[in-house]
Amino acid sequence: MKAVLQERFGPPDFLRLQEVDRPRAGAGQVLVRVHAAALNPYDWHMMRGDPYAARLMGGMGLSRPKCRVAGIDAAGVVEAVGAGAGGLRPGTPVLGFCAGAFAEYACATAELVVPKPERLSFEQAAAVPMGAVTALRGIRTVGRVRAGQRVLVNGAGGGVGTFAVQIAAGLDAEVTGVCSAGSTELVRSLGAAHVIDYAREDFTDGRARYDVILDNVGNLPPGRLRRVLTPTGVLVANGGGSPGRVFGAIGSMLQLAAVNAVTRHSLRPITPATPGGPAHEDLLAVTALIQAGQVTPVIGRTYSLADTAEAMRHVEEGHSRGKTVITVR
Template sequence: MKAVVQERFGAPDTLRLREVDRPRAGAGQVLVRVHAAAVNPYDWHMLRGDPYAARLLGGMGLTRPKSRVAGIDAAGVVEGVGAGVRGLLPGDPVLGFCPGSFAEYACTTEELLVPRPAGLTFEQAAALPMGAVTALRGVRTVGRVRPGQRVLVNGAGGGVGTFAVQLAAVLDAEVTGVCGARNTDLVRSLGAAHVLDYAREDFTDGRERYDVILDNVGNQPLGRLRRTLTPTGVLVANGGGSPGRVFGAIGAMLKLAAVDAVTRQRLRPILPATPDGPAHADLLAVTALVEAGQVVPVVGRSYALADTARALRHVEEGHACGKTVITVP
C-alpha cells in the first residue's frame, strides 16, 4: 500500500511517499481503508519531535519517530476486524483516531472509531476527531460554558476554533471570535455574535471582559489574558506553539498551573485530544451534534496523499482556515 513515511525527525520535506506492507488487524483491532485524513498541529509536533522535552516522555520517540507512518485522524471504511471486535463490520463507514492515517490503510482499536454521520463526505468526517473533540473538551468539559455567558475564542477560524465557536453557540453563549480578516464572515456564520480582526483590534485591551476564553493561539501574555477575564472567569489554554522549541507548551502549562493556584480565576490547560486517552464518548457526542445539524465541519483545503508535506507546511504556518484534509484515492 502507499503510505507517507517518516524515517527521522525534521521538517515536512523529510516525508516520503512509499510502498509499505499493509497492516493487519490483531485481536481487538480494526483495519480501516482510509479515504481521508486530517492534518493537525499534533502531526507536525510528532514530525519534528517537538518540543524536545516531550521526547523524554516516550510518546514520540527519543532519537527517531516512534511511528514510521504519520497521521492520526481518519475517515474511511472498515476493511477487516480482529478477534473480539463486536460493534463494527467490514463495509461500515467510520471516523476516528487511526495512528498511521496518512496511508491507504491504518489499524486502530474499536474504541477509537465511531460511525460516520450520514450526509458527511469522507473529507468532512476526517475533519472531526482531534479538532472537534479538543473543542468539545475545551468548551464543555474544561470551560463549563453555560447559557448567557460571554465566551471568546481566540483563533476562531482554525481547526479547533471553528468547532469551538459552534459548540459555544449551541450552549447559548454569547460568542466573540478572534480571527484574520478573511475568516470574519465564516466565523460569524458559525454562530459568533461578535467577530474581531486580530490585526485591527486587541481583545486584551481591557475594555471587554469574558466569562470564558478559549485560547488556541498562545500569542498573548498571561497577564493580559487574565485582565480580559471576569474575576471568576475561566481561561482554557489549548496546547500548541511554534516548532523548534525545547519546552514548547509544557513550560506555558506549568506557569498556568502555578498562577491558577493563587487566583480566583480558573486557568486550565487542555491538551489536544489524542488516542492515548478515552475518546469514544466524546466522538459520539460530536457526531450526535453533527447529525442534529448543530455542528458542521469546515474543510479549508484538501491535498492529495502525495502532497502531504505541503499540507503540513500549510498547517504549520498557523493561518489555515478550518481543517486541512488529505484525500486518499
C-alpha cells in the same frame, strides 16, 4: 499500499510517499480503508520531534518516530476486524484516531473510531476527530460553558476554533470570535455574535469581559488575557504558544499552574485529544452534534496523498482556515 513515511524527525521534506505492506488488525483493533485524512499541529510536532520532553516520555520515539507512517485523523470504511473488537463490522463507514492515517489503510483501536455521520463526506469526517474533540473538551468539559455566558474564542478561524464557535453557540452562549480579516465572515456564519479582526483591534483592551476564554493561539501571556475575564472567569488554554522546543505544552501547563496559585481566576489546560487518551465518549458526543445539524466541519484546503508534505508546510505556517484535509481515494 501507498503510505507517507517519516523515517526521522525533521521538516516536511523528510516525508516520503512509498509502497509498504498493508497493516493487519490485531486484537482489539480494526483495519480501516482510508478515504481521507486530516492534519493537525499535533502531526507537525510529531514530524519535528517537538518538544524534546515528549521524546523522553515515550510519546513519539527518542531518536526517530515511533510510528513510521504519519497521520492520526482519518475517515474511511472498516476493512477487517481483529479479535475482541466488537461493535464494528466490515463495510461500516467510520471516523476517528488511526495511527498511520496518511496511507491507503490504517489500523485503529476499536474504541477510537465511531460510525461516520451520514450527512458528512469522508473529507468532512476526517476533519472531525482531534479538532472537534479538543473543542468539545475546551468549551463543555473544561470551560463548562452555560447558556447566557460570554465566551471568547481566540483563533476562531482555525481547526479547533471553527468547532469551538459552533459548540459554544449551540449552548446558547454569546460568542466572540478572534480571527484574521479573511475569516471574519466565516466565523460569523458559524454562530459568533461578535467577530474581532486581531490585526485591527486588541481584544485585551478591557472594553469587554468574558466568562470563558478559549485560547487556541497562545501568543499572549496569561496575565494579559486575565484582564478581560470576569471576576470568576475561566481561561482555557489549548497548548498554543508553548515556551520553547524543550518542554512545549508541558511548560505552558506549568506556567498556568503557577499563575493559578496567585489568582482568583481559574486557568485550565485542555487534556490533549490524542490517540493515546480516552476519546470514545467525546467522539460519540461530537458526531451526535454533527448528525443533529448543530456542528459542521470547515475545510480550508484539500491535498492529494502525494502532496502531503506540501499540506504539512501549510499547516505548520499556523494560518490554516478550518481544517486541512488529505484525499486518499
